[in-house]
Amino acid sequence: MERYPLVVIGAGPAGMAAASVAAEYDLEVLLLDDQASPGGQIYRNVSRASADLRSEILGREYYEGLTQVDEFLRSKINYSPASTVWDIDTERHVCYLRNNRSYQVSAEHLILACGSQERPMPFPGWDLPGVMMAGAAQILLKSQAMLPASEPVLAGSGPLLLLLAAQYLNAGLRVQGIVDTTPKSRYLESIRYLPGAMTAPRPLFKGLSLLKQIRNAGIPLYRGASNLLASGDSQVRQLSFHCAGKRHRIDTQIVLPHQGVVPQLQLVKLAGCELTYLHRQQSWSATVDKYGEGSVENTYIAGDGQQINGAELAVIAGKMSGLQVLRKLEKIDLSTFERRVKPLIKAKNKIEKARRFIDAIFRPSEELNTPSDDTMICRCEEITAGAVREIAKLGCQGPNQVKAFGRCGMGPCQGRFCESTVAALIAEVQDRCISEVGYYRVRPPIKPITLGQLGNAVIES
Amino acid sequence: MFKRITGTETTLIEIFLNDVPVMVPDDINVGAAILLRSSYCRKTVVSGSPRGPFCMMGACFDCFVEINGKMNQQACLQQVEAGMRIGFQVGPANLSAEETC
Ligand SMILES: Cc1cc2nc3c(=O)[nH]c(=O)nc-3n(C[C@H](O)[C@H](O)[C@H](O)COP(=O)(O)OP(=O)(O)OC[C@H]3O[C@@H](n4cnc5c(N)ncnc54)[C@H](O)[C@@H]3O)c2cc1C
Ligand code: FES
Numbered sequence: 001m002e003r004y005p006l007v008v009i010g011a012g013p014a015g016m017a018a019a020s021v022a023a024e025y026d027l028e029v030l031l032l033d034d035q036a037s038p039g040g041q042i043y044r045n046v047s048r049a050s051a052d053l054r055s056e057i058l059g060r061e062y063y064e065g066l067t068q069v070d071e072f073l074r075s076k077i078n079y080s081p082a083s084t085v086w087d088i089d090t091e092r093h094v095c096y097l098r099n100n101r102s103y104q105v106s107a108e109h110l111i112l113a114c115g116s117q118e119r120p121m122p123f124p125g126w127d128l129p130g131v132m133m134a135g136a137a138q139i140l141l142k143s144q145a146m147l148p149a150s151e152p153v154l155a156g157s158g159p160l161l162l163l164l165a166a167q168y169l170n171a172g173l174r175v176q177g178i179v180d181t182t183p184k185s186r187y188l189e190s191i192r193y194l195p196g197a198m199t200a201p202r203p204l205f206k207g208l209s210l211l212k213q214i215r216n217a218g219i220p221l222y223r224g225a226s227n228l229l230a231s232g233d234s235q236v237r238q239l240s241f242h243c244a245g246k247r248h249r250i251d252t253q254i255v256l257p258h259q260g261v262v263p264q265l266q267l268v269k270l271a272g273c274e275l276t277y278l279h280r281q282q283s284w285s286a287t288v289d290k291y292g293e294g295s296v297e298n299t300y301i302a303g304d305g306q307q308i309n310g311a312e313l314a315v316i317a318g319k320m321s322g323l324q325v326l327r328k329l330e331k332i333d334l335s336t337f338e339r340r341v342k343p344l345i346k347a348k349n350k351i352e353k354a355r356r357f358i359d360a361i362f363r364p365s366e367e368l369n370t371p372s373d374d375t376m377i378c379r380c381e382e383i384t385a386g387a388v389r390e391i392a393k394l395g396c397q398g399p400n401q402v403k404a405f406g407r408c409g410m411g412p413c414q415g416r417f418c419e420s421t422v423a424a425l426i427a428e429v430q431d432r433c434i435s436e437v438g439y440y441r442v443r444p445p446i447k448p449i450t451l452g453q454l455g456n457a458v459i460e461s
Numbered sequence: 462m463f464k465r466i467t468g469t470e471t472t473l474i475e476i477f478l479n480d481v482p483v484m485v486p487d488d489i490n491v492g493a494a495i496l497l498r499s500s501y502c503r504k505t506v507v508s509g510s511p512r513g514p515f516c517m518m519g520a521c522f523d524c525f526v527e528i529n530g531k532m533n534q535q536a537c538l539q540q541v542e543a544g545m546r547i548g549f550q551v552g553p554a555n556l557s558a559e560e561t562c
Contacts, residue, residue, distance in 0.1 A: 009553065034519065034538075036540075040469065042520075050470070052468075053466065053469075057466075084519075086464075117516065117518065117520045118516065127510065128511075129462075129499075129500035129501035129511050129512060129513040130500045130513070131515075131516055132513070132514065132517075133515060133516055133517075135516075135517075135518075136514070136516050136517035137518040137520065139518060140463060140493060140496070142518060143490075144465075144489045144490065144493040145465055145466045145469045145487075146463040146464065146465055146466070146493055146496070146497075147463065147464055147465075147466055148462065148463055148464075149462055149463055149464045171466060234501070234510075234511045235500050235501070235511070253462070253500070254462060264520075360468075379515075379521065379523065380508060380522065382505065382507040382508055382510075411522070412522035412525070412533075413521050413522045416520045416521065417516075417520070417521055424468060447519070448533065449529060449537070450540060
């Protein structure tokens with residue numbers, strides 16, 4: 001089996017930064033990423049997108065990603081695109097699929113920079129064709145240059161929702177409305193974090209300017225909306241919701257929900273690393289020390305795949321983990337390490353402080369966390385919230401037991417789109433803290449692999 | 462459900478969607494190609510209800526289709542190729558003959 005001093009998984013801001021810093025000191029790095037080109041979620045496809053799409057539609061921040069991607073591509077890194085990691089173990093053996101073939105390598109040090117996925121947003125009708133996560137629609141814009149064929153309705157909360165509405169406006173597409181599910185109480189709750197937000201104010205100003213652009217375009221904003229319902233026969237035809245004391249109905253063929261993002265923790269779990277529940281983000285995060293090292297030695301977790309802090313901090317976290325690996329391997333001495341790490345820690349503290357405001361204001365609404373009984377929460381096995389509540393009443397202790405009792409989370413997505421809801425429902429019914437309720441165990445393969453591909457595996461170097 | 466941004470430079474190739482020949486840009490993935498024509502790509506195993514691509518990043522598995530005779534392929538993760546045969550997947554069994562786009 002081929003052995004590398006450092007294997008990085010993920011070519012987003014965090015993974016690119018980690019690999020680039022290690023390559024500066026001639027460390028041999030293998031970087032695996034499942035996309036065709038580097039950039040991760042924020043800069044997806046940036047090196048290939050047309051100039052128009054890059055600068056006119058997606059905005060400056062996206063365009064700026066090109067600098068990081070170019071720098072990454074210039075550095076001496078063994079970069080393996082279109083490589084999907086489907087298993088790792090506690091000894092840092094990494095299995096990945098590329099070109100229909102499975103490979104296994106061994107890593108002395110491993111940096112997991114797998115980023116985030118959108119937080120599930122279950123409401124009745126979210127399974128209808130025509131309803132698609134807003135981030136998914138943004139992926140279609142970034143990497144496929146595609147727009148909705150008719151005016152969509154955006155629903156939920158979080159910065160990405162505003163960003164997408166603005167990007168669509170730049171592309172000449174109006175959205176019919178933004179159904180904002182941020183509970184009104186969140187504004188009050190977040191005020192005390194406002195001074196902190198001013199220490200690294202870029203996201204705040206960006207949010208305000210997006211809001212202004214949306215307002216100026218005359219797009220209706222339904223604030224404090226609740227009780228969402230998407231209806232239609234074989235395709236969504238209407239979104240209805242409560243807002244300001246009455247029921248609204250918007251006829252539409254496309255509904256794009258979103259309520260923030262959560263870390264993708266499958267590989268972190270397989271690596272045997274501990275997780276910590278982060279109440280302010282209402283999600284699990286990977287437990288790490290100051291430099292991003294997890295509870296298993298020589299395994300690091302950086303960027304949004306550790307906890308959600310955005311792209312700017314992902315770069316810092318990636319660099320810090322990279323530097324720590326270099327120090328441990330004695331590629332840099334302690335004084336170089338300290339000189340380089342000090343400004344990073346300072347910047348990190350500032351951004352983390354500012355993040356509290358975003359966390360507080362965009363904390364998902366209670367209703368969407370623990371939806372009504374008739375809402376399907378497991379899309380794969382088609383299990384409703386009501387069914388999970390019934391199982392929880394029987395005394396099931398956690399998501400794994402609920403899965404065994406009712407198949408919830410047993411489908412191909414392996415619980416990626418129901419885990420948080422199942423845990424929240426158990427906590428609600430049993431009046432327990434969600435951090436005690438726990439999470440799904442994961443089992444490899446975390447991505448589908450055929451027996452043929454496994455049979456073709458390359459294990460010897 | 463979706464369309465290409467007007468003016469995007471592309472070369473078109475022919476693929477087969479439920480045995481019907483269609484022309485699509487050569488630089489998109491199968492999920493995107495389906496969304497140019499349809500909002501759904503399969504009917505679920507449990508209740509037979511229609512579903513379409515939902516996350517476009519390989520996480521939800523709602524985009525399962527048959528590609529060149531192989532079932533359960535994630536449409537959002539594979540690029541289209543000339544002559545590719547894509548079939549909507551109905552329930553757990555094979556593609557039913559009456560299914561058209
Ligand atoms: C759909 C979506 C859209 C977003 N859009 C924006 C945006 O426009 N602006 C913004 O500021 N923030 C956006 N974000 C937030 C985003 O998470 C961060 O801002 C930033 O991209 C985080 O960087 P990262 O390096 O931690 O992770 P990412 O950028 O997510 O990079 C992780 C990389 O790892 C790869 N990967 C994951 N699992 C595996 C595996 N098993 N095998 C191989 N490769 C793997 C992923 O494909 C990805 O390329 C978005 C998030 C999502 C989910
Ligand atoms: S659309 Fe979610 S896996 Fe393809």
